[in-house]
Amino acid sequence: MIDQLDSLGEASLKQIQSAGSVDAIEQIRVSVLGKKGSLSQVLRGLAQVSAEERPKIGSVANQWKARLETAIEEQKATLEAGQLEARIKNEKIDVTAPGLLPHQGRLHPLTATTRKIVKALERLGFDTALGPEAETEILNFDAINISADHPARDMHDTFFVNPGVVLRTHTSPVQMRTMQSQPWPVRVLCAGAVYRCDHDATHSPMFHQIEGLWVDQKVSMSDLKGVLSYLLKELFGPDAEIRMRPSYFPFVEPGVEVDVRAKGLFKGDGWIEILGAGLVHPELFKFAGYDIKKAQGFAFGIGVERVAMLLHKISDIRHFYQSDSRFLSQF
Numbered sequence: 001m002i003d004q005l006d007s008l009g010e011a012s013l014k015q016i017q018s019a020g021s022v023d024a025i026e027q028i029r030v031s032v033l034g035k036k037g038s039l040s041q042v043l044r045g046l047a048q049v050s051a052e053e054r055p056k057i058g059s060v061a062n063q064w065k066a067r068l069e070t071a072i073e074e075q076k077a078t079l080e081a082g083q084l085e086a087r088i089k090n091e092k093i094d095v096t097a098p099g100l101l102p103h104q105g106r107l108h109p110l111t112a113t114t115r116k117i118v119k120a121l122e123r124l125g126f127d128t129a130l131g132p133e134a135e136t137e138i139l140n141f142d143a144i145n146i147s148a149d150h151p152a153r154d155m156h157d158t159f160f161v162n163p164g165v166v167l168r169t170h171t172s173p174v175q176m177r178t179m180q181s182q183p184w185p186v187r188v189l190c191a192g193a194v195y196r197c198d199h200d201a202t203h204s205p206m207f208h209q210i211e212g213l214w215v216d217q218k219v220s221m222s223d224l225k226g227v228l229s230y231l232l233k234e235l236f237g238p239d240a241e242i243r244m245r246p247s248y249f250p251f252v253e254p255g256v257e258v259d260v261r262a263k264g265l266f267k268g269d270g271w272i273e274i275l276g277a278g279l280v281h282p283e284l285f286k287f288a289g290y291d292i293k294k295a296q297g298f299a300f301g302i303g304v305e306r307v308a309m310l311l312h313k314i315s316d317i318r319h320f321y322q323s324d325s326r327f328l329s330q331f
């Protein structure tokens with residue numbers, strides 16, 4: 001039986017040492033040392049051996065078991081090291097290859113346009129004022145001279161939040177909020193979202209305006225023209241010209257609509273309407289508690305989408321709100 005064990009051990013040892021893969025070794029381990037393996041079967045035959053011989057044969061069998069197990073571990077380690085080396089050789093990392101560029105975010109064209117307008121006005125000394133988007137009907141309309149039965153209310157297709165509360169239809173209520181909260185002189189701008197029930201290729205139910213208000217002792221139409229001329233040159237280039245046409249807004253008197261003409265802007269005769277403006281109506285000064293004999297001021301309101309559409313030749317306002325990366329990545 002010892003001879004049988006020795007020849008089984010030698011043969012298995014050779015098999016292990018010549019195995020070419022970790023899988024092959026595992027198969028050998030199962031076929032020799034496994035429960036139904038050849039060595040285990042020989043050991044099962046120990047029951048028929050005399051009690052004298054049993055310890056000797058048992059010890060030889062255990063020695064072979066230990067030798068084979070060690071051989072298996074060694075051959076496995078050698079094969080695994082070889083596999084690793086081969087992988088390292090084949091899977092070379094090219095450290096000189098250019099890296100993957102992370103996707104670079106950009107400013108939304110409306111944010112960029114708003115910042116451009118705000119920066120230009122800040123250079124003239126305008127401070128930022130804020131007001132809520134859900135505004136009282138009084139401040140959105142009554143306080144700025146648009147009484148309940150005023151036909152001008154029809155021009156603003158209003159979204160009502162609650163009785164007496166609307167989504168502001170323009171940034172002009174911030175004029176009144178500012179004048180009620182501080183004495184003149186004031187020079188503020190207010191940028192923000194406004195809402196009107198209005199939608200087509202050039203009108204959106206939510207859009208953005210920037211309001212300007214300047215109140216001081218001697219403020220005239222020529223100051224207004226100077227400020228707007230500077231602002232529109234900043235936006236559309238040094239050749240931009242402005243034109244004022246009489247218009248009507250209840251919160252200013254006189255009121256004007258301002259057109260711009262500049263290189264690269266084409267439409268009809270070249271003049272494009274860009275904003276509404278005028279001298280602050282005395283009724284607003286009265287409501288705010290300003291002395292109408294002393295305070296003078298002008299106000300204007302500009303549509304951010306309108307400016308961005310002209311600057312970038314965008315024909316449909318809805319592109320701004322669709323988050324389509326094909327559109328946004330162009331800016």
Ligand code: FA5
Binds near residue numbers: 196
């Ligand atoms: C006003 O809203 C006045 N509050 C502006 C003003 C302020 C006049 C201070 C005088 C003194 P108007 O309704 O014209 O005015 O709107 C101003 C600008 O907002 C328009 O020139 C236009 O560019 C833009 N606008 C108006 N409605 C929409 C809309 N539905 N979608 C996108 N832009 C709009």
